[in-house]
Amino acid sequence: MKNKKRTVKLVARYALRVTVFLLFTIHCSLFSDAYALDVKREVLESGLTLLIVERHNLPIVRVTVGVKAGSVIEPEEKAGLANLTAEL
Incomplete structure (x- = not known):
């Protein structure tokens, strides 16, 4: 009789864990699109993206x-210009 009660408890615990896991998985899959980003890209006339x-x-x-x-992008003949303007 004790073994039967213990077996029922183990099965109930296992079923509860599986149910919670499935509910969590379904919940996550339903709301996974909520955080998807819809990125729009525009390039201005100045070349700025x-x-x-x-x-x-x-x-x-x-x-x-x-x-x-x-x-990084300054030409050799103007070396140091970026540093100079950054310090202003």
Whole structure:
């Protein structure tokens, strides 16, 4: 009789764990598209590229600017100009 009760408890625990795992998996798969980003790309006349992501559920505006500039792209005859302008 004790073995039967123990077996029932083990099966119930296992079934509960499987059920919780399946519910969690289904929940995650339903909302996985909620965080997908719809990125729009625009190139301005100046050559600047904009990547725009709109998320209307947040009342926040965030701007991140990355400019391809600096000493990496300056010509040899103007060596040090990027450093000079950065120090101004």
